[in-house]
Amino acid sequence: MDKRQCILEATAELIAEHGLQACPMSAVARQAGCGAGTIYRYFETKDDLVQELYLELVRRLTSHCLEAYDAAACVKLRFFQFWGNFYRYMRANPRDCALLEQMSACPAIHEGTMEQASAELHDVVYGIITDGQQQHVVKMLPEKVLSTFVYGALSTLSKKYNAEPALLGEELELDQLLTLCWDGIKA
Amino acid sequence: MDKRQCILEATAELIAEHGLQACPMSAVARQAGCGAGTIYRYFETKDDLVQELYLELVRRLTSHCLEAYDAAACVKLRFFQFWGNFYRYMRANPRDCALLEQMSACPAIHEGTMEQASAELHDVVYGIITDGQQQHVVKMLPEKVLSTFVYGALSTLSKKYNAEPALLGEELELDQLLTLCWDGIKA
Amino acid sequence: MDKRQCILEATAELIAEHGLQACPMSAVARQAGCGAGTIYRYFETKDDLVQELYLELVRRLTSHCLEAYDAAACVKLRFFQFWGNFYRYMRANPRDCALLEQMSACPAIHEGTMEQASAELHDVVYGIITDGQQQHVVKMLPEKVLSTFVYGALSTLSKKYNAEPALLGEELELDQLLTLCWDGIKA
Amino acid sequence: MDKRQCILEATAELIAEHGLQACPMSAVARQAGCGAGTIYRYFETKDDLVQELYLELVRRLTSHCLEAYDAAACVKLRFFQFWGNFYRYMRANPRDCALLEQMSACPAIHEGTMEQASAELHDVVYGIITDGQQQHVVKMLPEKVLSTFVYGALSTLSKKYNAEPALLGEELELDQLLTLCWDGIKA
DNA sequence: TATGAATGAGGCTTCATTCAT
DNA sequence: TATGAATGAAGCCTCATTCAT
Numbered sequence: 001m002d003k004r005q006c007i008l009e010a011t012a013e014l015i016a017e018h019g020l021q022a023c024p025m026s027a028v029a030r031q032a033g034c035g036a037g038t039i040y041r042y043f044e045t046k047d048d049l050v051q052e053l054y055l056e057l058v059r060r061l062t063s064h065c066l067e068a069y070d071a072a073a074c075v076k077l078r079f080f081q082f083w084g085n086f087y088r089y090m091r092a093n094p095r096d097c098a099l100l101e102q103m104s105a106c107p108a109i110h111e112g113t114m115e116q117a118s119a120e121l122h123d124v125v126y127g128i129i130t131d132g133q134q135q136h137v138v139k140m141l142p143e144k145v146l147s148t149f150v151y152g153a154l155s156t157l158s159k160k161y162n163a164e165p166a167l168l169g170e171e172l173e174l175d176q177l178l179t180l181c182w183d184g185i186k187a
Numbered sequence: 188m189d190k191r192q193c194i195l196e197a198t199a200e201l202i203a204e205h206g207l208q209a210c211p212m213s214a215v216a217r218q219a220g221c222g223a224g225t226i227y228r229y230f231e232t233k234d235d236l237v238q239e240l241y242l243e244l245v246r247r248l249t250s251h252c253l254e255a256y257d258a259a260a261c262v263k264l265r266f267f268q269f270w271g272n273f274y275r276y277m278r279a280n281p282r283d284c285a286l287l288e289q290m291s292a293c294p295a296i297h298e299g300t301m302e303q304a305s306a307e308l309h310d311v312v313y314g315i316i317t318d319g320q321q322q323h324v325v326k327m328l329p330e331k332v333l334s335t336f337v338y339g340a341l342s343t344l345s346k347k348y349n350a351e352p353a354l355l356g357e358e359l360e361l362d363q364l365l366t367l368c369w370d371g372i373k374a
Numbered sequence: 375m376d377k378r379q380c381i382l383e384a385t386a387e388l389i390a391e392h393g394l395q396a397c398p399m400s401a402v403a404r405q406a407g408c409g410a411g412t413i414y415r416y417f418e419t420k421d422d423l424v425q426e427l428y429l430e431l432v433r434r435l436t437s438h439c440l441e442a443y444d445a446a447a448c449v450k451l452r453f454f455q456f457w458g459n460f461y462r463y464m465r466a467n468p469r470d471c472a473l474l475e476q477m478s479a480c481p482a483i484h485e486g487t488m489e490q491a492s493a494e495l496h497d498v499v500y501g502i503i504t505d506g507q508q509q510h511v512v513k514m515l516p517e518k519v520l521s522t523f524v525y526g527a528l529s530t531l532s533k534k535y536n537a538e539p540a541l542l543g544e545e546l547e548l549d550q551l552l553t554l555c556w557d558g559i560k561a
Numbered sequence: 562m563d564k565r566q567c568i569l570e571a572t573a574e575l576i577a578e579h580g581l582q583a584c585p586m587s588a589v590a591r592q593a594g595c596g597a598g599t600i601y602r603y604f605e606t607k608d609d610l611v612q613e614l615y616l617e618l619v620r621r622l623t624s625h626c627l628e629a630y631d632a633a634a635c636v637k638l639r640f641f642q643f644w645g646n647f648y649r650y651m652r653a654n655p656r657d658c659a660l661l662e663q664m665s666a667c668p669a670i671h672e673g674t675m676e677q678a679s680a681e682l683h684d685v686v687y688g689i690i691t692d693g694q695q696q697h698v699v700k701m702l703p704e705k706v707l708s709t710f711v712y713g714a715l716s717t718l719s720k721k722y723n724a725e726p727a728l729l730g731e732e733l734e735l736d737q738l739l740t741l742c743w744d745g746i747k748a
Numbered sequence: 749t750a751t752g753a754a755t756g757a758g759g760c761t762t763c764a765t766t767c768a769t
Numbered sequence: 770t771a772t773g774a775a776t777g778a779a780g781c782c783t784c785a786t787t788c789a790t
Contacts, residue, residue, distance in 0.1 A: 003771095019294040021208030024763055026773095035772035037766075046764065098292070105289040107206040141363060142354055145344065149367050152343020153336050160335045167329055176328060180336050184371030190753095211780055222755040224783075233781065377750095393668040395582030398784055400752095409751035411787075420785065472666070479663040481580040515737060516728055519718065523741050526717020527710045534709045541703055550702060554710050558745030564774095585759055596776040598762075607760065 004042045006032045011053050016095045020050070020108055051113045054103050057096055058117040064089040065121065075132040080178050082128060083154055087174060090158035097162055101155070125151075129185075139187050150181045191229045193219045198240050203282045207237070207295055238300045241290045244283055245304040251276040252308065262319040267365050269315060270341060274361060277345035284345055312338075316372075326374050337368045378416045380406045385427050390469045394424070394482055425487045428477045431470055432491035438463040439495065449506040454552050456502060457528055461548060464532035471532055499525075503559075513561050524555045565603045567593045572614050577656045581611070581669055612674045615664045618657055619678040625650040626682065636693040641739050643689060644715055648735060651719035658719055686712075690746075700748050711742045 001009070010031035014023045025046055029036040043049035065085045069078065090097040103109050125147045132138030139146065157177055161167055188196070197218035201210045212233055216223040230236035252272045256265065277284040290296050312334045319325030326333065344364055348354055375383070384405035388397045399420055403410040417423035439459045443452065464471040477483050499521045506512030513520065531551055535541055562570070571592035575584045586607055590597040604610035626646045630639065651658040664670050686708045693699030700707065718738055722728055 017294065019208075020206070021293075021295055025765080026763070029773085036764085037773065038771055040765070041770075102292040102294075105285070105292045106208075107204065107289075108208055139367070141367075144347070144351075144354060145364070146367075148344050148347045149340050149364075153340040153371070156339020156343070157332065157335050160331070164331075167331055177332070177336075180326070180328075180333075180371045183373075184340070184367045186370075212782080213780075216756095223781090224756065225754055227782070228753065391668065393582075394580070395667075395669055399786080400784070403752085410785085411752065412750055414786070415749075476666040476668075479659070479666045480582075481578065481663075482582055513741070515741075518721070518725075518728060519738070520741075522718050522721045523714045523738075527714040527745070530713020530717070531706065531709050534705070538705075541705060551706070551710075554700070554702075554707075554745045557747075558714070558741045560744075586761080587759075590777095597760090598777065599775055601761070602774065 003032075003034060003038070006034070007039055007042055007049070008053050008056055011049060012057070012095065012099055015050075015053075015102065016099045020102065020106055047108075050103075050108060051110060054100075054109050054113055055117055057100050057103070060093075060096065061086070061089055061100065062120050066124065069124070071124075071127075075128060075135060075137060076182070078128050079132070079182060080175075082124060083150060083178055083181065084174055087154050087158055087177065090155065091161060094162035097155075097158055101159060132185075137187055138185050146185045149184060153181055153184070154178075190219075190221065190225065193221070194226055194229055194236070195240050195243055198236060199244070199282065199286055202237075202240075202289065203286045207289065207293055234295075237290075237295060238297060241287075241296050241300055242304055244287050244290070245308075247280075247283065248273070248276055248287065249307050253311065256311070258311075258314075262315060262322060262324060263369070265315050266319070266369060269311065270337060270365055270368065271361055274341050274345055274364065277342065278348060281349035284342075284349060288342070288346060319372075324374055325372050333372045336371060340368055340371070341365075377406075377408060377412065380408070381413055381416055381423070382427050382430055385423060386431070386469065386473055389424075389427075389476065390473045394476065394480055421482075424477075424482060425484060428474075428483050428487055429491055431474055431477070432495075434467075434470065435460070435463055435474065436494050440498065443498070445498075445501075449502060449509060449511060450556070452502050453506070453556060454549075456498065457524060457552055457555065458548060461528050461532055461551065464529065465535060468536035471529075471536055475529070475533060506559075511561055512559050520559045523558060527555055527558075528552075564593075564595065564599065567595070568600055568603055568610070569614050569617055572610060573618070573656065573660055576611075576614075576663065577660045581663065581667055608669075611664075611669060612671060615661075615670050615674055616678055618661050618664070619682075621654075621657065622647070622650055622661065623681050627685065630685070632685075632688075636689060636696060636698060637743070639689050640693070640743060641736075643685065644711060644739055644742065645735060648715050648719055648738065651716065652722060655723035658716075658723055662716070662720060693746075698748055699746050707746045710745060714742055714745070715739075 007028065010028050010033075011023065014027055014031055025039060026036055028049075029039060032039070039049065043052060065082055067085055069081050069085070071078070073081070104114070126143045129138060129143040129146050133140060133143070154177065161173075167173075194215065197215050197220075198210065201214055201218055212226060213223055215236075216226060219226070226236065230239060252269055254272055256268050256272070258265070260268070291301070313330045316325060316330040316333045320327060320330070341364065348360075354360075381402065384402050384407075385397065388401055388405055399413060400410055402423075403413060406413070413423065417426060439456055441459055443455050443459070445452070447455070478488070500517045503512060503517040503520050507514060507517070528551065535547075541547075568589065571589050571594075572584065575588055575592055586600060587597055589610075590600055593600070600610065604613060626643055628646055630642050630646070632639070634642070665675070687704045690699060690704040690707050694701055694704070715738065722734075728734075
């Protein structure tokens with residue numbers, strides 16, 4: 001792994017464990033196996049490092065969400081594919097899941113960073129909803145509302161499962177949870 | 188207002204605005220209109236202050252959620268009353284809503300504090316679900332799953348609305364959003 | 375006991391246990407069973423309190439040293455009486471003994487306070503030596519030297535005994551120790 | 562001089578002048594010519610720094626006491642050599658002498674530190690006494706008692722001289738003072 | 749007269765950042 | 770390019786002292 005990735009990874013590990021407010025650069029350097037000064041070759045300031053980490057986390061999530069996603073498939077299929085990818089990724093990467101939650105909720109992540117991060121997914125997510133509405137299979141509420149509804153439900157559920165993995169059988173759970181969401185938004 | 192409340196309020200204000208990692212005790216004192224030392228008559232450490240603030244926020248939310256809640260009413264009514272209260276409180280108190288989100292996601296809030304905080308609501312929330320299941324009006328998934336589903340959806344939606352209040356007409360929105368959730372969990 | 379004495383006693387207790395550098399006025403007040411403000415009715419500042427405590431400790435020691443002291447007795451008798459009193463007091467009051475040691479060695483006790491404290495004893499102590507020299511039973515070294523020799527030996531021994539009381543049988547020890555000193559200074 | 566020594570030296574200077582209770586780390590840094598944070602690369606806490614200083618002072622004293630000390634020489638010679646070294650060191654280093662006195666008497670120096678400090682000298686000091694007792698030239702009292710007697714007398718005398726250097730001619734004094742002690746303990 | 753809550757200066761310590769090597 | 774010792778501003782907390790009650 002290249003050094004920049006090392007540093008991002010180290011930062012992720014430490015923030016996930018101790019929180020943004022307890023993550024000194026010296027600890028990041030130790031965890032990354034490099035000198036403190038080296039970090040500043042790759043990131044201008046600590047703030048910069050944190051913003052970059054957030055973007056990286058969202059980038060990873062995004063690419064997983066779009067795996068095997070076929071924009072030409074039917075609405076329900078796209079819905080299940082996309083949000084299934086989303087949920088699976090969150091379950092497979094509990095640390096990044098918690099990290100995204102923590103960072104999204106914290107004013108330390110700048111408004112601009114948040115927007116930049118979410119831009120890419122928005123089109124896909126909204127597209128599923130608006131296509132569904134045109135076909136009258138999805139409720140006629142603002143697309144943002146329905147997307148947020150699904151996102152909130154699934155991200156909270158995945159976090160819950162990560163904390164208490166014994167709640168439901170692995171195999172069944174995903175389909176059942178997606179069905180909860182689908183039942184919620186379907187016309 | 189008594190001094191302890193003043194300090195909690197000042198802390199809430201500052202954490203909401205700048206984040207947990209950027210909330211020095213000196214700023215809390217200034218905002219609370221007291222000397223720095225005074226804080227320590229009411230809270231042993233900064234950590235203690237933060238835990239207490241979290242508990243206080245949850246306490247306020249809890250008491251609002253239970254307003255006009257009739258444990259003897261029918262399941263759907265109880266569902267709409269309770270989660271309606273929840274949503275209305277989150278919308279009416281955007282700052283506390285964001286604060287709860289931020290603090291819940293941050294390792295700085297201790298495990299024990301989180302448990303202590305959620306204890307009171309759990310019984311009510313789970314009760315609605317299990318009663319609904321006995322009457323076969325709610326899906327047969329673990330009660331934790333369904334509660335988390337509703338909680339995640341509504342809390343995320345309320346946060347979204349707080350950020351962009353223009354999404355939906357005030358009057359309609361609540362019922363429509365609760366219906367999304369109800370449709371999701373109903374059998 | 376009157377309040378002033380209470381406060382001095384409390385201060386003595388705390389300094390003896392934790393040291394001058396770890397003796398907050400709030401702790402003194404608690405130990406003395408009074409409010410923090412009350413201390414300032416009896417002592418202008420903390421520094422004043424500390425100086426007064428030192429003077430009080432020396433005053434107590436002085437009065438014990440002069441008990442049954444007969445200025446008309448022979449030199450050796452006066453020597454044994456005076457230094458015997460001194461040693462017995464130090465052994466009977468380990469806390470004050472340690473306290474005197476601690477405070478005497480610390481620059482926090484002002485030069486003036488030290489002089490004021492030692493003034494009273496000096497005459498007696500030196501008198502024993504100079505009388506002994508006139509009678510040719512004591513070595514012809516400066517009286518300060520011989521006094522300091524005896525004082526240093528006995529105060530250090532008493533402190534040692536206080537720390538490890540099992541070193542010598544109570545009955546014998548005193549006479550033996552005084553003899554060590556007397557043998558040292560006798561002509 | 563290396564930085565660690567600089568810091569110890571600065572601390573010694575300030576404690577000697579103002580006392581343990583008036584020696585802020587900021588002043589130590591200024592005196593040592595370094596930043597406040599630098600001190601913490603060499604000492605974990607202020608307490609640690611103080612313990613280390615005490616150990617260092619005792620180490621210096623110890624090495625001086627053993628200079629030209631011949632364990633095979635006769636008892637009286639060893640006595641005069643060892644305690645002569647001790648006294649000379651105390652006179653030549655008034656600041657360290659006062660410092661040792663102050664720190665030894667203060668609860669801020671931990672029990673464990675004191676033991677660690679005194680361990681090395683004990684064997685030599687006690688050896689002189691016990692050998693003297695086997696040869697019937699020294700009184701038959703516990704070796705700790707006699708050692709403490711000598712130590713107390715000489716350390717107090719050296720301190721006194723340091724404060725008032727005019728008491729005795731330099732040349733004569735040492736032998737005369739050691740004789741006082743020797744006369745005290747000899748059989 | 750006695751209290752103890754309030755104050756804020758000042759103490760200890762951490763940590764983002766720099767820079768000589 | 771990489772390092773990590775050094776820096777000092779800033780954070781947390783203590784405590785001598787005051788003052789309203």
